[in-house]
Amino acid sequence: MSHTGPSGNGAGAVLHLDNVTRVHGQGAAEVQALRGVDLKVHPGEFVAVMGPSGSGKSTLLTLAGGLDTPSTGQVLVEGVALGGLSRKRLAEVRRRSVGYVFQDYNLIPALTAAENISLPRELDGLSTRAARREALAALEELGIRELADRFPDDMSGGQQQRVAIARALIGDRRLVLADEPTGALDSTTGEAVLAVLRARCDAGAAAMMVTHEARHAAWADRVVFLRDGRMVDESASQDAGSLLVAAAANAKGPVGE
């Protein structure tokens, strides 16, 4: 698959993790969370990150979202190195270019679902009315339009999770980052959410999702594996149409009666 897009320092990548490391603590308590990871996510691409607990998955995601700073190496979002930005500019990039789905949702308890979702757009300068319209459309896309005026405390975990996803998808975010976005959802609802993420990527966005479920990771174009802070493996999907044809060709003779 060839990716073309606006070229920048990341050669068209929406997200470029350029040999990043992250060390927590010092001396004897030093923990190397990431030991040199190189990863590019291009427009239209959906990448899943898998790996055992403590492998560095979540650290990778927080670095990509500009919520944490690498010890060495750099993070580029749409060709812009986050390390060189002022706090104000960084906040702007995070708000305009990056949609982030937190594992624990991080909804603002004093705001309704629609207000939680429209807040970043209002900060972008949109009118309250226009922002609400977008928020309702996002809720609709996730099948929870009826939750618009409910507060987080009155919602189930699964409902809050979907509101958090709607918030990450609103506006024209070029990069969606999601930490276990289907954790609180049953398998059919989880699948619907993955289909929404998939559709966003097919429409040109880039997404990176941390998950420990292979069935969910399988919605991505690429699945990368982390172990002990390193990318140890990667699998990319081939064209699906060829799969069963290949299966038929490889069939070891007739199936038994």
Added chain:
Amino acid sequence: MSIRHGLLALLDQGPRYGYQLRTEFEARTGATWPLNVGQVYTTLSRLERDGLVVPAGEDDEGHQFYAATDAGRAELRAWFDTPVPRTNPPRDELAIKLAMAVTVPGVDVPAVVQGQRRHSIKALQDYTRLKARALAGESRPGGAGEPGSDLAWLLVLEQLIFQTEAEVRWLDHCETRLAKHAEVEQARAAEARSDDSPPAPTRFGRRRSKA
């Protein structure tokens, strides 16, 4: 896999000829288990021998039709009413391979696990794409969309997805199990040797660096 019962199920809906049976079987299973027309005829002749189907005439083009008998319909009901036996688990090449790998010297077992997982995830990705297409009502291998056959194909596809996912989870578990085993073995080896030579790494697990 019971082609016998699959063909009986199709004939239960009315007389059909060999090639038609093959096409309809594959339409319901998305060509997941490709069937050659020779197998269809062999199976039909056995079904006929057992009194479960009878020849039911030819059409103008010379197609030989078959129809289910009462005994055939009873056999089919019994099949639907009886659980598929789990008492003799089908031979699983991967389980056999790993069982052998841990006993044969010189095999890099973690590499076997990792290579298989990469392969299985890829298959899972491909099945998931086919499923997304099926849900979007797009075409699939195997052809003609008859009523119900889309649902049948989706169920078959999801069975493949769940089965592959189970395999990946089992492989993750194997990896952890191997690493634990390696740690225990190293500790035991270190204890047995009261001299101060360093413990040799075992081949069961990469030694885990602290993270």
